[in-house]
Amino acid sequence: MSVLVGRDTRVVVQGITGREGAFHAGQMVEYGTPVVAGVTPGRGGSNMTGVPVFDSVQQAVDETHANTSIIFVPPAFAADAILEGAAAGLDLVICITEGIPTLDVVRAVRFAQERGVRLIGPNCPGVMTPGAAKVGIMPANIFREGDVGVVSRSGTLTYEVVNVLSEAGLGVSTCVGIGGDPVIGTTFTDVLKLFRDDPATHAVILIGEIGGSDEEMAADLIAQGYPKPVVAFISGRSAPPGKRMGHAGAIISGNTGTPQSKVKAFGKAGVYVGETLDEVVKHVGLLLPGRT
């Protein structure tokens, strides 16, 4: 068991003939993920490292029964790729692309919602269930199979915590990168609900950062009663207000998005917030049922 991606996942790579798309399609295949199709308009009929390429997502779905897409399309065209994926009736669309105009994302999120299609990202590292499927760009070799669900707004920080987990002898059920943009398809709260209902997940690590109030809402959900231990981390505690720290969404504006507010919200919900990732992993180890 796992959430979002697993043994039933059949992946179509949107933008498979681009540099990033081609490289990561290869990496996903190497990991054993069933990559059944690629899409690049105008390149239908060709193939990339054994994966058939189609002109449209609909064709790819009709021919290969793909149910999940991953998007490596440049920012100016990526929102259209989300719309196309959602229109083709996929279950899940994962958008890796960084730098999409926010108002385009607003429209794409609305369109996907209306069709019951889950969108992850944009500006995210993707989703990985170790031992079953990698639909993303994370380095697979640092992952161990296990029972800790990881959800994060950041890419490299996710790799860092997964690495610390693995070194501590712990493993991951599913790792979900939700993305660093201000508007994203799936939030912490959404993923916490998925982990709550996943028998393979026994504890959750949540990696948040400054900006927005997604962490506060996650804390509210946990405060209402969450059946599994959650440990959190907040990045950007020393960031000055008004400065955008790399991620478009990582900015303290006025009195919203401050680390103090997030730490306080988790504290009220009884969630331990580690000051370092080592502390986070140590704490998860202590909270996992059946281990000390």
Next chain:
Amino acid sequence: MKLYEFQAKQLFASKGIPVPRGEVASSPEEARAVAQRLGRCVVKAQVHIGGRGKAGGIKLANSPDEARDYARGMLGTPLRGLMVKRVLVEEALDIDKEYYLSATIDRTSKRVVLIASSKGGMDIEEIADTEPDSIIKHPMDPAYGPMDFEIRDVMARAGFDPKATRAIGTIARQVYQVMLDSDASLVEVNPLVVTGAGAVIAADAKFDVDDNALFRQQALAAFREESEEDPIEAEAHRRGATYVRLDGDIGIIGNGAGLVMTTLDLVTRAGGRPANFLDIGGGAQADSVRAAIEIVLLDPKVKGILFNIFGGITRGDEVAKGILAGTQSLDIKVPIVVRMAGTNAEEGRKLLEGTNLVPAAGPIEAAEKIIELARR
């Protein structure tokens, strides 16, 4: 990217949103000439700060000479640290009421929200503190845009004068439209003034454009004025690096926004003060790593550099090559601590052996080492 008030008002006027008569001036004499045409007027410093009135950046002038004198006092002097290069000279309005109206992207509803309040004229944060119940927020469905009844409802809940709601409703729709047309992330009219004669006028304007959309907003991109940015940030921007200048003395370079942010936190926690945020991004090649060192060293306060790399798409050996290229070609007098993990980290560490670069096993150790070395 933030537009200046006068730029935003030009855009407003082109879309039919009523703004006060006025002109921008960059010398006291120009300000006087504009005031002569307008009569009683307001002189407004063009800088991106909140609370401009309280900071002395808005003055009411009763004569052209007074306008000139106020302009002289503002031009060429910093206002809360930002140099005033221009003033906007505008007709003074006969103010009956001051409202607040804005459209912005709301992360929670994932939609554009229309925000209205009858307590205009102060910062929205101040309104939120003192009169939170006066702020009415309404998310709009991107598929349909604002509907007339929604706007009427927002105005009624905000307590707007029924005599003015027809004109304000039109402005609300125009604000939404200009937001879409210009890829704005914020369009704020504060105050929206109802004059004694019953006219509704956008007396001030804040306008933030989504940087991700500048590729298709050529006309607005021309408004960008590099000299306003921090010079090192401007140089980094030209070279395509994600760099934010801070006020400490430890240069920080890493891959991935979250990792770099956390590295800043670790340095701060260990008692150091970061000089910058620099993200080399995913899959960085040796030359961009070398360029990153150069950019960080443009800041004369930097007493040491910390590299924190967790390889994914980025390869440790490639980063190491970039660091070596930097240390060999640049005259670097500050210590450099390198922490490397992930893809090809082993190969990267080998390349750095036998040099004066200081290795660190983990991020916390790296932070402690660079602080200690920078203090020497």
